[in-house]
Amino acid sequence: MKDTWNLEKLYQSFEDPNFIKDFNRFQEVIKEYNDFSPKFLTYDSKEQTLIDFIKLTIEFSLLTDKLYHFASLIESTDATNQTAIKYITTFQMSFSELAKTETQYKKWLRDFPNIDETIDADPLLKEHRFHLHEIIQNAKYMLDEKTEILISKLRQSGSSSWGRLQSLLTSTLAVTYEGKEITLSEVRNLAYHHDAETRKKAYEAELAAYKSIDKSLAFALNGIKGEVNTISEFRGYLSPLDQALVQSRMQSSTLEAMLQVMTDYLPIFRQYLKRKAELLGHKNGLPFYDLFAPVGNITTTYSIEEANQYILKNFKTFNSRLYNMADKAFREGWIDYTPKKGKVGGAFCANIVSIKESRVLTNFTGAFGDIITLAHELGHAYHGEAIFKESPLNSDYTMPVAETASTFCETIVNKAALKDAKDEEEKIYLLESSIQDYTQVIVDIMSRFIFERSVFEGRKKTVFDENELKTLMLDAQKQTYGDGLDENYLHPYMWACKGHYYSGGLSYYNFPYAFGLLFAKGLYAKYLQDKQAFVNIYDDLLAATGQMTVENVAKLANIDVSKPEFWKGSLEIVKEDIDLFLKLTEK
Structure with missing residues (x-):
């Protein structure tokens, strides 16, 4: 295919x-x-x-x-x-x-x-x-x-050109690895490699490569954040964060409740990180280059066709509409799968209202994590199916709810994979893969939020050079990862590779991921309580996301997202997986 x-x-x-x-x-x-x-x-x-x-x-x-x-x-x-x-x-x-x-x-x-x-x-x-x-x-x-x-x-x-510059520089950056040139996406994908030395060398090659573009990226980031600060103030917003909340149709009390509970649960994630470090032979916390290292054992790699079939099998357990949409996406060429030079890194889904279809970009290499990424993006496509029935002017859903259907679909596939595990080693692998993702969406997202807030605050008074931006990023990682990571091996260039920072019209595209994960976890718990009743309201909930505040969307499922209790309940579900991982990996 x-x-x-x-x-x-x-x-x-x-x-x-x-x-x-x-x-x-x-x-x-x-x-x-x-x-x-x-x-x-x-x-x-x-x-x-x-x-x-x-x-x-x-x-x-x-x-x-x-x-x-x-x-x-x-x-x-x-x-x-x-x-x-x-x-x-x-x-x-x-x-x-x-x-x-x-x-x-x-x-x-x-x-x-x-x-x-x-x-x-x-x-x-x-x-x-x-x-x-x-x-x-x-x-x-x-x-x-x-x-x-x-x-x-x-x-x-201004910001539009700066954003395109970041995309151009990172998508065309040649990274020297083992004597040959590969793309930034390819070297970052090596973070998931089974060989420890490969992961470390890839990390070192990635950091070295940024030096050829970091000054340009620093100019781009400064230009964008300075522009947003200026325009946001003139428009009468309290801050760029206030503007992001208005754009998100979210109350500040909802964000504050979520961030506070996330902060309260950071020690749980640090326990996981320290256990992973021990399993990989590290004594001072986990080095960043082993953050995505596989733990446990799974020998399977997947072809594109095998990945597609695995997703179809598990989507079918939810409802026929999800299955049929994914099947159509695979058959009719909705997806651009593999990395190549000039292709942007990461993954995304574009809901195209004009043709009532979506298109998905991934950088698939055959790992199980790539299946989860594909399921995530197809969740966005399913969200699209719900809004395609609405007027184009009612289909513009906001950042926080944008990650709901995607994370829900991830959960469907993850839960099925755990159930299908052949032995304890495979179960550990799959469980740890899920916790890796949770750690990114809770801990790393919190570090990105802190970093972006620091840049916005600092840009009111100064311009940051590339070294100052690296220091801000390291400080943010230390605040969130704490002693879970080895402070001698952090990632000072996370501001360079994440395109989310480089938008003049969409600031703080970080906390929506945490909202999406935790809201989806809460919805999945509702699904398990009464599967048929939930399936009946789910599509209506997704369709309403373009016409309601996030608080009112949540009320359709009898959820109050402005209260800490909801977020605690969702993080307790995540904690259950971490507790199980700690139990299974006891020596």
């Missing part, structure tokens, strides 16, 4: 007549969009104006979704593709042309007389009630039209 994805449902190529037709229509819609500008200076015919603008916004959303995804997906597997880069730049510059009209619309809507009466009188507006009220609520953060236009245009040569 092919290990690359099929994008033909979008377009055959950039020369495809359909691409050219849609691109031309995209440019026409921008003009039509801006033709609404004078209508937002008056409330004459306000009801029809609002209805017509919603219809045009939906058309524009679908066009943009299709065109932009095609270009960005091509760039994600070929970072030097100049045609893709050109179109991405064109789209981003075109978006800046909408700033004046968008600002006028939001302020017009904010002051719209008797808005609820107008909404109640029309089915289309009723369908978009949450969307409209969210715009009204967030309009207080809008600046004047000229400033909004200026910000939009400056971002193209």
